[in-house]
Amino acid sequence: MNALAATNRNFRQAARILGLDSKLEKSLLIPFREIKVECTIPKDDGTLVSYIGFRVQHDNSRGPMKGGIRYHPEVVDLLLPSGFAGAKMNTHSYSEDVDPDEVNALAQLMTWKTAVADIPYGGAKGGIGCTPKELSISELERLTRVFTQKIHDLIGVNTDVPAPDMGTNAQTMAWILDEYSKFHGYSPAVVTGKPTDLGGSLGREAATGRGVVYATEALLAEHGKSIKGLTFAIQGFGNVGSWAARLFHEKGGKVVAVSDITGAVRNPNGIDIQALLQHKDKTGKLADFDGADAMDSNDLLSHECDVLVPCALGGVLNRENAGDVRAKFIIEAANHPTDPDADEILSKMGVVILPDIYANAGGVTVSYFEWVQNIQGFMWDEDKVNNELKRYMTKAFHNIKGMCQLQDCNLRMGAFTLGVNRVARATLLRGWEA
Numbered sequence: 288m289n290a291l292a293a294t295n296r297n298f299r300q301a302a303r304i305l306g307l308d309s310k311l312e313k314s315l316l317i318p319f320r321e322i323k324v325e326c327t328i329p330k331d332d333g334t335l336v337s338y339i340g341f342r343v344q345h346d347n348s349r350g351p352m353k354g355g356i357r358y359h360p361e362v363v364d365l366l367l368p369s370g371f372a373g374a375k376m377n378t379h380s381y382s383e384d385v386d387p388d389e390v391n392a393l394a395q396l397m398t399w400k401t402a403v404a405d406i407p408y409g410g411a412k413g414g415i416g417c418t419p420k421e422l423s424i425s426e427l428e429r430l431t432r433v434f435t436q437k438i439h440d441l442i443g444v445n446t447d448v449p450a451p452d453m454g455t456n457a458q459t460m461a462w463i464l465d466e467y468s469k470f471h472g473y474s475p476a477v478v479t480g481k482p483t484d485l486g487g488s489l490g491r492e493a494a495t496g497r498g499v500v501y502a503t504e505a506l507l508a509e510h511g512k513s514i515k516g517l518t519f520a521i522q523g524f525g526n527v528g529s530w531a532a533r534l535f536h537e538k539g540g541k542v543v544a545v546s547d548i549t550g551a552v553r554n555p556n557g558i559d560i561q562a563l564l565q566h567k568d569k570t571g572k573l574a575d576f577d578g579a580d581a582m583d584s585n586d587l588l589s590h591e592c593d594v595l596v597p598c599a600l601g602g603v604l605n606r607e608n609a610g611d612v613r614a615k616f617i618i619e620a621a622n623h624p625t626d627p628d629a630d631e632i633l634s635k636m637g638v639v640i641l642p643d644i645y646a647n648a649g650g651v652t653v654s655y656f657e658w659v660q661n662i663q664g665f666m667w668d669e670d671k672v673n674n675e676l677k678r679y680m681t682k683a684f685h686n687i688k689g690m691c692q693l694q695d696c697n698l699r700m701g702a703f704t705l706g707v708n709r710v711a712r713a714t715l716l717r718g719w720e721a
């Protein structure tokens with residue numbers, strides 16, 4: 288099932304549980320605005336190449352829209368609005384084999400996520416269909432600047448505030464900040480996840496992974512367990528996966544398997560994550576690491592472990608492979624890693640799933656702290672950021688559990704009903720229901 292069908296299904300189930308009026312349900316589902324822009328840049332060899340960029344702004348009833356910018360070849364499949372599938376520009380633009388229904392899923396998830404975290408934002412997501420590893424730094428900079436020129440009048444401190452996601456980082460945010468500021472004056476709060484030298488928050492880089500760990504602690508405590516001594520398998524070793532792995536390891540968890548796009552490694556006695564990070568920094572890959580054996584990355588999701596943590600792409604757990612999962616807990620650090628068919632299979636197997644709109648909300652929560660610091664012109668120290676993050680994650684977990692008890696539902700529906708209810712209330716209070 289594609290990302291949007293899956294997200295809509297979860298939303299509709301939540302709307303049914305909450306008894307939402309059908310007009311309100313429809314209005315909450317339809318995105319506020321979809322932006323598609325063409326970005327043409329000269330490559331380093333002088334040839335011109337065009338890319339397609341998107342920003343989908345889903346909802347702003349609770350505050351400025353918020354969400355990451357993803358640079359990935361499949362971003363187009365995820366964000367392409369219907370009607371654009373026929374217009375193919377060149378090999379770097381998008382595939383014609385696109386399901387228009389994919390549009391908006393990631394932006395919609397941001398709306399429910401910011402509401403679950405109870406931060407005063409709506410939801411948005413964007414990206415460019417490109418393969419960042421195939422571009423030089425100067426090509427990436429040109430591409431980011433052209434993208435910003437095309438969308439600068441539709442984003443803003445109180446309108447829509449981008450942040451990093453797959454394939455982008457603090458440097459990408461610095462370029463957006465600089466380009467946006469040429470049009471609007473110096474505006475550090477227009478993006479979050481930027482370098483600390485430009486007003487980025489201490490702790491933002493680690494925040495999604497750290498939030499994943501706080502969320503896992505809250506869940507395990509409910510089951511009378513703790514991270515220490517449990518085994519973890521982690522898919523993806525980028526920003527989120529590597530920070531989650533590092534912090535699980537620091538707290539006494541045994542990370543027994545890790546994969547990324549380059550391959551996978553395993554060690555039943557636990558991988559030394561600091562050593563693996565150094566190896567990856569030096570060689571650019573996980574393979575040939577002395578402290579672990581190579582394994583087939585296709586086996587990562589079915590690896591023997593207590594806790595499975597998908598930290599890469601969406602839709603990785605589906606009806607074909609869900610039955611092979613051996614973990615007791617799944618922590619959705621990636622966005623929409625589990626499709627509804629897999630959800631059903633896993634729940635029958637007794638696997639407990641901590642849903643993405645809560646589990647990975649640590650990133651956007653610290654983005655909110657960064658935005659607040661920029662607006663106040665006052666920097667917090669890292670302990671304050673991490674303590675506040677823990678407070679927000681723990682409170683959100685208890686709010687979700689409250690909904691689960693009230694509605695007699697699982698954690699995913701607990702999170703969806705919590706988020707959708709908050710957005711619906713704000714929408715009605717603002718008088719937008721008609």
Ligand SMILES: NC(=O)C1=CN([C@@H]2O[C@H](COP(=O)(O)OP(=O)(O)OC[C@H]3O[C@@H](n4cnc5c(N)ncnc54)[C@H](O)[C@@H]3O)[C@@H](O)[C@H]2O)C=CC1
Pocket residue numbers: 355451452453454455495522523524525526527528546547548549584598599600601620621622647648650651
């Ligand atoms: N960066 C952030 O603050 C947040 C990210 N997320 C989500 O977390 C996930 C990961 O994001 P980041 O870590 O920021 O991206 P990243 O670009 O830093 O890392 C992505 C990782 O996934 C790996 N990967 C890609 N394809 C793979 C495959 N087929 N099998 C195994 N590994 C594969 C890459 O090699 C890389 O290690 C995404 O779903 C993103 O939307 C969610 C909330 C916030």
Ligand SMILES: O=C(O)CCC(=O)C(=O)O
Pocket residue numbers: 353354355356400448449450451452479480622647648650651652654
């Ligand atoms: O930090 C942010 O604003 C957005 C993070 C994001 O894209 C996500 O939570 O999926």
